[in-house]
Amino acid sequence: MSEFSFESLLDDSAATEKNTRVRLSRIKPYVHNRDLTTPEQIKTIEELSAQLSATNWQLVQPITVQKINDPEFDFMLIAGERRYRAFILGEQEEIDANVFEYEHFSEQQLRELNLVENQQREDEDLFSKAVRYKQYMSDFNIRANDASKRLGIESGMFSKLTNHIVDIKHFELIKELYFDKDKSQGKEKGVRDVILLTALVQIGKISNKSLATLIGFCKANNCLNRTFVLSAKKICTNSDDMDLENNLLNLLSGESYSDTPKKTSKNTKISSDTGHDDTGSDDFTLESENDGIDKNPKNTSQIDGYEVTNKKITQICVDYEGEKYDIDLTQSIPTKENEGDFLIGIHVITKDKKVLQAEKCSIAFVSA
Known part of the structure; x- marks a missing residue:
């Protein structure tokens, strides 16, 4: 089997059949692809189908499939399910595809x-990403650090998604915030701030009562935002339940508040009141508000004989001498x-x- 390379997927030179016509009925959709059956996704596929119909079903980029041994199908869909569904919606029988050999x-x-x-x-939902990343780690027994590197995702963000965002489903109050919908427009307008959601899940894993008090207070005082919740996280961790609301009120008004830590046995496992299992590699620990930021205290290092200076993280992919960086x-x-x-x-x-000459680089894509 060939070594994993996303470039070999984007570059069709490894395909045995390029831009060939394949019957849609003989293609098996990839079972682990993201959900494309939500009303929002169905609408985008309908729009794509209309666009393709207007151009006589000409594809700029063929879909990508791999041959399989299956009594009902000849191919497994690797990339291009939106195009595949748009063609089916338009009652087409065939589609252009780059075909890879068995296995x-x-x-x-x-x-x-x-x-x-x-x-x-x-347009992929945060929770959907978190669930699929977590399932990938479980199915192939891959540690979070290795998984984030293989998928090219910043480690702090990957940690938040797979340790906390994936657990939204265990907390009804957070689910309500996340899946809140605008009834008048039928659109989702729920909370999508990863850091805010992470903080809420962390609090819920300590105490559902504290979580309920905090969310109720934030709704009543219109302060459900990242700045306030991150400040309130320490209060929720240290305050007794009867003091929590008073401390939150003092925090909101800028007054001092009681910061006496709760007494917790060192051997006591902190867990959610929901019964969510925090055992194994995802043991809960309070993360700092700087989670995901490079904690290397050195401000300079050496690469290829050049002195380099650390700066803020951003993600840009470029083509350089036939390779992607x-x-x-x-x-x-x-x-x-x-x-x-x-x-x-x-x-x-x-x-x-590798040290790259800027003038020889061309941008492949940019992602935030």
Whole structure:
């Protein structure tokens, strides 16, 4: 089986049949793809179908499939399910596809390709991502740090998604906030701030009563925002239940509040009142508000003989000499006289760092 490479999916040179016509009825959708049956997704697929119909069903990019041994299907869909569904909606019988041979990609590689492709789409729901990342880790017995590197996701964000956002389902009050809908428009307007949601789940894992008090207070005082909840997290952790609301009121008004920690045995497991199991690799620990920020105290390091300076994290992917690199903007190289600008690149597959000449780079995509 070939080594995992998202580039081999985007670059059709590895396909045995390129841009060939394939019968839609012989394609099996990928079972682990994100949910495309929600009203919002159905609407986007209907719009895509109408656009394709107006262009006589011409695809700029064919879908990608792999041959399979199945009595009902000839191919497994790897990439392009929205296009696949749009063609079916338009009652088409065939679609253009790049075809890979049997077992070109392993089961794990297929999952990773699917996750990486959907990761670049802005319309996948946060909770959906969290559930699918967690399932991937479980199915292939992969640790969080390794999984985040393989999928190219910042480790702090990956930790929040797989340790906390995935647990929204255990807390009814947070579910109500997250899945809140605008009844007049039929659109979701729920909370989507990852840091805010993480803090609420963390509080809920300590005490559902504290969580209920905090959310009720925030709704009554119109202060359900990241700044207030992060400040209130310490109060919820340390205050007795009878003092919590008074302390929250003091926090909101800018007055001092009681900060006497609750007495908790060192050997006592902190768990949610919901009965959610916090055992195993996802043991709950209170994370700092700087979770996900590079904690390396060194401000400089050496790469390829150049001194580089740490900077704030951003994600940009570029093409450089036929390879794709994520630009590491946490570091920079001082400009020297008579030299061009340089960037630090992280190879998307090998994760090796390399100094790139800026003038030779072209942007592949940018993601926040």
